[in-house]
Amino acid sequence: MKQQDIGLIGLAVMGQNLVLNMERNGFGVAVYNRTGAKTTAFMEGPAAGKNITATYTIEDLVAALKKPRIVMIMVKAGPAVDAIISQLRPHLESGDLIIDGGNSFFPDTERRSQELAADGIQYLGVGISGGEEGALWGPSIMPGGQREAYALVEPIFTAIAAKVDGEPCVTYVGPRGAGHYVKMVHNGIEYGDMQLIAEAYDILHRGLGLTTDELHEVFARWNEGVLSSYLIEITADIFTYIDEETGRPLVDLILDKAGQKGTGRWTSQNALELGVPTPTINAAVVGRIISAYKAEREKAAEILRGPDRAFSGDRDAFIEAVGDALYASKICSYAQGFALMRAASQEYEYDLNYSELARIWRGGCIIRARFLDDVRAAYADEPDLPNLLLAPFFQDAVASRQPAWRRVIQTAIELGIPTPAMSASLAYFDSYRSARLPANLIQAQRDYFGAHTYERVDKEGVFHTEWTG
Numbered sequence: 358m359k360q361q362d363i364g365l366i367g368l369a370v371m372g373q374n375l376v377l378n379m380e381r382n383g384f385g386v387a388v389y390n391r392t393g394a395k396t397t398a399f400m401e402g403p404a405a406g407k408n409i410t411a412t413y414t415i416e417d418l419v420a421a422l423k424k425p426r427i428v429m430i431m432v433k434a435g436p437a438v439d440a441i442i443s444q445l446r447p448h449l450e451s452g453d454l455i456i457d458g459g460n461s462f463f464p465d466t467e468r469r470s471q472e473l474a475a476d477g478i479q480y481l482g483v484g485i486s487g488g489e490e491g492a493l494w495g496p497s498i499m500p501g502g503q504r505e506a507y508a509l510v511e512p513i514f515t516a517i518a519a520k521v522d523g524e525p526c527v528t529y530v531g532p533r534g535a536g537h538y539v540k541m542v543h544n545g546i547e548y549g550d551m552q553l554i555a556e557a558y559d560i561l562h563r564g565l566g567l568t569t570d571e572l573h574e575v576f577a578r579w580n581e582g583v584l585s586s587y588l589i590e591i592t593a594d595i596f597t598y599i600d601e602e603t604g605r606p607l608v609d610l611i612l613d614k615a616g617q618k619g620t621g622r623w624t625s626q627n628a629l630e631l632g633v634p635t636p637t638i639n640a641a642v643v644g645r646i647i648s649a650y651k652a653e654r655e656k657a658a659e660i661l662r663g664p665d666r667a668f669s670g671d672r673d674a675f676i677e678a679v680g681d682a683l684y685a686s687k688i689c690s691y692a693q694g695f696a697l698m699r700a701a702s703q704e705y706e707y708d709l710n711y712s713e714l715a716r717i718w719r720g721g722c723i724i725r726a727r728f729l730d731d732v733r734a735a736y737a738d739e740p741d742l743p744n745l746l747l748a749p750f751f752q753d754a755v756a757s758r759q760p761a762w763r764r765v766i767q768t769a770i771e772l773g774i775p776t777p778a779m780s781a782s783l784a785y786f787d788s789y790r791s792a793r794l795p796a797n798l799i800q801a802q803r804d805y806f807g808a809h810t811y812e813r814v815d816k817e818g819v820f821h822t823e824w825t826g
Contacts, residue, residue, distance in 0.1 A: 378517045427509060449478050456481045463534035463535075502536065528714075549687075586725065587722075616645070634785060
């Protein structure tokens with residue numbers, strides 16, 4: 358049997374497309390799927406005539422690979438990954454490499470890395486962003502694990518990754534679970550981005566009455582400026598799609614219940630554990646959760662009343678203000694995500710390079726955007742920047758848009774249109790720029806009912822007061 362460069366387990370669409378990408382870039386691939394019929398269909402279809410070897414057992418897959426063996430797993434995160442690893446281990450030897458390319462929770466990656474190290478087996482937890490299209494034509498790749506393990510697969514990842522200005526959108530992220538951690542935060546930022554865009558759409562559609570044709574024009578125009586991004590681009594496209602059956606815009610027929618697979622929730626949970634404020638991302642997660650209460654919301658809509666008023670003012674000027682509010686909110690969302698990664702890098706000893714992370718997110722991934730060039734530059738200028746809002750470029754960007762940002766949220770409130778993520782972004786900005794917050798009263802309350810003590814601004818020490826006596 359011909360010895361191939363890499364093996365891949367899991368032939369769902371992402372797995373198939375990664376295989377085709379690798380083969381197109383000159384690497385031989387052996388494939389295995391738990392259901393043999395899917396392997397056969399792949400070989401008779403997209404893989405026909407290509408340098409791809411079909412195998413129907415784990416043992417045969419390992420035997421089809423050059424040493425040291427490199428095996429990439431593309432299955433659903435969770436127990437399925439552990440099951441595949443347990444099947445692989447008896448057939449591997451010291452120096453071989455297992456790669457998990459799914460959306461695994463980073464603590465699971467940390468555990469698996471330690472367990473496999475006992476056998477001398479190397480392990481990479483690799484975040485891959487870009488969806489099915491990215492997997493085929495070039496994703497953003499975030500590998501974490503032993504640096505020497507990354508060296509084994511670096512030529513393959515460099516070849517298959519998206520390219521921006523000739524640079525591959527892949528870099529060694531850090532040890533153990535660093536790659537999956539960064540991918541988790543990437544997805545949390547993605548949640549924030551999507552929610553903010555949805556809120557801008559709601560203000561324009563429900564508040565101003567813009568048609569889908571007008572919405573397409575607005576988002577297409579935004580995509581030519583500072584908001585230029587994959588998500589803005591596809592949003593503009595979505596507004597042009599007409600349902601063949603009804604002749605109506607498809608977006609108007611889609612049920613308003615947003616799904617989620619967990620990475621946004623993991624981001625929020627981890628932020629709470631590390632004590633890092635990520636209110637925009639949290640609001641985006643909650644936004645998806647409350648959307649799932651569709652039947653309950655429909656009943657509430659019949660009972661609960663809000664403002665009964667229409668927008669009045671300069672429509673075109675307000676549309677531009679919404680774009681400014683969206684951009685300012687987006688800056689805050691990214692500031693929160695990068696602040697979280699900064700805290701995690703210290704807590705977990707990941708030694709993350711934030712400029713490099715911004716660089717590899719510029720292409721291939723779902724949050725790719727022109728904006729990331731500015732994020733990259735900010736961290737290149739100041740690697741230890743505590744918060745993106747403090748970078749001169751973003752200070753100016755927010756300052757120039759602040760009046761519009763506040764006006765848009767105020768108008769949404771007056772119209773009764775919810776803007777949880779946009780409002781959370783502004784509240785985050787206002788909290789972060791406040792030298793004094795009302796936490797002094799909270800500390801007094803805690804000391805009053807629980808003798809939790811407090812510190813003072815005028816002298817050193819820890820104090821307790823008998824408030825009632």
